[in-house]
Amino acid sequence: MGKKIKSAANRAPRLSKAAKIDYATYLGVILAFAVVTVLGSQGMLTRSFQGQLVPICCYIVMAISLNLTVGVLGELSLGHAGFMSVGAFSGIVAAMSFQASIPSEPVRLVIALCVGAACAAVTGLIVGVPVLRLRGDYLAIVTLAFGEIIKELINCLIVGHDENGLHVIFNFDGSKTISDLGLTENGIEIIKGAQGATGTDTIASFTAGFILIMITLVIVLNLVRSRSGRAIMALRDNRIAAESVGINVTKYKLMAFVTSAALAGAAGALYGLNFSNLGASKFNFNTSILILVFVVLGGLGKIWGSIIAATVLTILPEALRGFEDYRMLVYAIVLILVMLATNSPQAKAVFSRSVGGVKGIFACKGNKAKGGAANG
């Protein structure tokens, strides 16, 4: 991830522009939420779109958090869905366990999201501590393996809850079933090994998704613009130079990586509580790559780009249902065209001319230069 050190003179004016972009991002998300809520209350949204709102929120948070690792820290992570998985299943266990004792759904949702984030953060720490000390692309290899390991572990996991507390068994040899938990009559089966979490209470809501996005934005944008964030970016741009001025490499790398994992865990918990059935195989390598596609397409280091890319690419396959059997083909073609278009100077010029007026309000003229630097 070799990047040239930018001169201090170049950096100083960019920060104020960055702040403008940050505020525009917050504003955009709030506006989008307001518009969707108003349209929804007027009954002007299709069922199909409303059903996708919570997954879109989850994918946005996933994309922003992965952007922190890939775009800001400059390390490639190929197992982001693994953290989502940890968050999803721990969140589901938390939400279902408190079903009897805490009747309020929003409170349970908040607890589930916090538990999901905490579990994913711990997992991120375990993965990150040894690996982030290494140089090169080791993180990519380890996270790739991590994603697969998590999937296998959750396949072995059988969890139930009754008035005596939580029952957990690891079914390594495949011979145990849910009846081995010894649940009492009132017990609920939460995770049934390979069958995944079945019968989950779907308590996730769009409002919760919106709040999660806002919290994610506050955390990530403040981290990136802080002293620590500058240290993280310095590591990305030139590790040797950063070390030479006394930046603690492992500390700052871990800071970004664990934050990213925790946010992914929270997104996973929200996702898991949106569907009554969830198997570990949902969070496979393809999902990790999908999130990476959101980040790359939106632009490395560009948070607003991740938000837009995640939204568009989640809606797109559904919007293309009119193409019937060819919809995934069309999806791929649209993806390629967007990649070509966003990298072509001509297309950029056309784009900036056509939306010049709008851009003038929110952003700045130097945006192109920033995009070039971040993509380089």
Next chain:
Amino acid sequence: MKKFIALAMALVMCLALFAGCGQESNTEPSTPAESGTPESGTPAEGASFKFGVVGPLTGENAIYGNAVANGVQIAVEEINAAGGINGYQVEVSPQDDVSDGETSVNAYNNLMDWGMQVLIGPVTTGPAISVSTEVYNDRIFALTPSASSPDVVAGKDNMFQMCFSDPNQGSGAATYMGSNMPDAKVAVIYRNDDQYSQGIRDTFVAEAENQNLEVVYEGTFTVDTQADFSVQLTAAQSAGADVIFLPIYYQPASVILAQADAMGYEPTFFGVDGMDGILTMPNFDLSLAEGVMVLTPFSADATDEKTVNFVTEYNERFGETPNQFAADGYDCVYALKQAIEAAGCTPDMSYEDICTAMIEQFTSMTFDGLTGTGMTWSTAGEVSKLPLAVVIQDGVYVSAENAK
């Protein structure tokens, strides 16, 4: 400028590709895409019933979804040609869910936007559980042709199954082996990251104990390791297994059959409904499947008039012998027809009202279809019908009793 030209060229080529796609889907009546257009086979005059189908039309489980969609299409066109249900035509829209929970819910919501009144599906188990919650909350009636887990219908009074459930398949297979293959040494190879496979294995092993069957070996695999089974097969062989029970989908089963053949290992392979579809798998050497036993409620060699007509029609239209899934899809439409006629529903009724009437009818009626006669449904939504053992001979299913 070069880049701009390249981009423009790419765009033109893509458009040309779309044009090609469009024409192809218009001239090829056998694609399920065609049945998706509401006007196919339905005169647009007056109101009509709207049936939605959700299943994997693409992806690794596409054979199941397409079979159901094809079976439904045949049934609907027959009904429409014969004057419809209560005099109203039926429209059907199949939607793809790639056998994924999230996409399945999206497909379901898409159908709700379309104005669906009854859902046929989802076809596979995991997505069906996800959708069943939505179905329950929306109060729309759903009849799944093939999602066999008890979790699909548990606690939802408006979700019904056309196939027998996983516990029935597992214990049914064990009972069949117990009475027809005494002293068999059984090996089980199953996919332990799949709800369907694990569910059947659990009930099979539990019932095998009661049947005095000896399970000598259990091998597992996951979706990532389904390209090679030499370890499991060697272990089964050295454990002395003469029957291998495969509660798995047909793709890994085809690999197992090929590898066992290459090893020279010839046990009796015994599959359940997931094995259905192996005969229509592209590039599969049918001789490998010779002698494989499958537990299915439907046998294409049955001689009753209904089955013969259906098989002939299916063969003519899609160029292959229908499997159990196609028959389940076909039965779903006729069961709905019978219930709608008995309840006297009309298309202008809301889906909630139709749902209430359907629940009443389904829990009280008796239905004769391709996949069984005298079927009844419990209030829990499970169907009562008997699984039938078939043997693959010369590339077709033959009832185990008729087998040579």
